[in-house]
Amino acid sequence: MGLQRVWIGLGLFLASALAIAADTDMSDVDAAIDETIARYGLPGLAVGIIENGQVVYRRTSGELVAGEGAPITTQTLFKIASNSKAMTTATLARLVDAGKLRWDDPVVRHLPHFRVSDPWVTREMQVRDLLIHNSGLRAGAGDLMLWPEPNHFTRADVIAGLAHLKPVHSFRSRYDYDNLMYIVAGEVAAAAGGVPYEDLVRREVFAPLGLTRCQVGAWSPGDIGDVAQPHTRRDGHNAVIRRDGATVAAATMDAAGGIRCSLDDMLAWMRAWLRPDAPSHPWLSPSQRNAVWSAQIPIPVSRRQRDWEGSRYTAYGYGWRLSDADGTFKVAHTGTLSGMYSSVTLLPQRGVGFVILINADAEDARSVLGQALLKRYTAPQSVHTVAHYAQRVESERSAPGASRAPDTSARRPLASDAIPTLAGVYRDAWFGDVSVCPEAGEMRFRAHKSPMLDGRLMRVGERLLVDWHDDSVDAEAWLEFTPGAHDGPATLAMAKVDPDADFSYDYEDLSLSRVRDCQSGAQPQK
Structure with missing residues (x-):
């Protein structure tokens, strides 16, 4: 933990000394995006890059709805999915700064009706435990109360349902990704902050950072306008799925993955983390920035991380994944919903950040484009193209034993x-x-x-x-x-x-x- 805090300190206080010089030639980025769009047939995407704390690149392409002509812009709203988690933890950090809660508060102090299957764990679970995927439940436990959407489960249903979900590991023993605990965290924030979660995140994150287009809770796409719709591939073409109606209702899963933001909003969000000393962003204390970006629980390093980024460690902070990429401290998260993919990557030591927003089922596209952009800053001496990483993904997929899906055609x-x-x-x-x-x-x-x-x-x-x-x-x-x-x-x-x-x-x-x-x-x- 001590080494991690040193790295964070370097990123936050020496960023200007370590940041790379702004490179006005972005032709390689344009080429990478062009190839990604062509290779994966994307209906639309938006990409933005920050260097030295300044926005140096914005690029949008494609349509809100494939075939309907309305273009993606820097103001287009995308579902950011699990990148919402970092906004939830930032909201909690603001409440910690205000003295309204502590990370080590028992959850039952704020939600007396909270229960899990083990009474001891119920008593011992702290606010911080809600954020770091250490509950002992299997990955994704109870997510059928959130997805597929729409459904009729409420946040009260989620909290009540936790008492019936059986752990597969002991509490705090290991990392297994958990969405339900973020629903609880949102309700803890609401209880401590005195207003519903949606109002709280608007007050504590959107307003002070100027995220003027971000939406959470109930809103009308017709009133807001410029909203990307999710797509999937059918018969070689992009088809809209789960298109928004006249009203978007407040979702049970808002605190875990329900926020929508534009490219410009996400760039402002990243700048707030990369330039904490900027006069316009005195919104979070250094101690709480360190808390959010401190390693809380280790995550096994995947073979891809070792092979692609030379990673030696991976951990989860509060709503962020922390790792090393080619010897550089990396803070990142992805977001995945049916038909919508997002990715945020920050390199605090270099003053660099980039965001990718796609309105399609596009895991491979997100992975290969994100890796090509990452290598631009962590290993600029090497040439690592979209084609290079796309071929590696295909090799992984075609390796013996890679697919365990049975043949069910008969x-x-x-x-x-x-x-x-x-x-x-x-x-x-x-x-x-x-x-x-x-x-x-x-x-x-x-x-x-x-x-x-x-x-x-x-x-x-x-x-x-x-x-x-x-x-x-x-x-x-x-x-x-x-x-x-x-x-x-x-x-x-x-x-x-x-x-x-x-x-x-x-x-x-x-x-x-x-x-x-x-x-x-x-x-x-x-």
């Missing part, structure tokens, strides 16, 4: 009378009710509080699979039925068909027991 619908005892309504303590009932001669799965989780049951060999109706739900599920025995109810267990699919499809945390039959008039609950 699937056929499950007839409604194939398993006579299967039909019924099943209940999980945190997720609520699901119906597995006959419909048009087949069996259909419907989650009552998550309407996107609606699909047909299919046979794949001896196994059952749920084939979701909406293809934007991109992780199919195995369904395992166990008939009731010894007066116990029938049960269902679920698991991802592709074990490497997004961990937020946390089917494995469901424990569904039959509570009634399909003829009892069960209707989806709101």
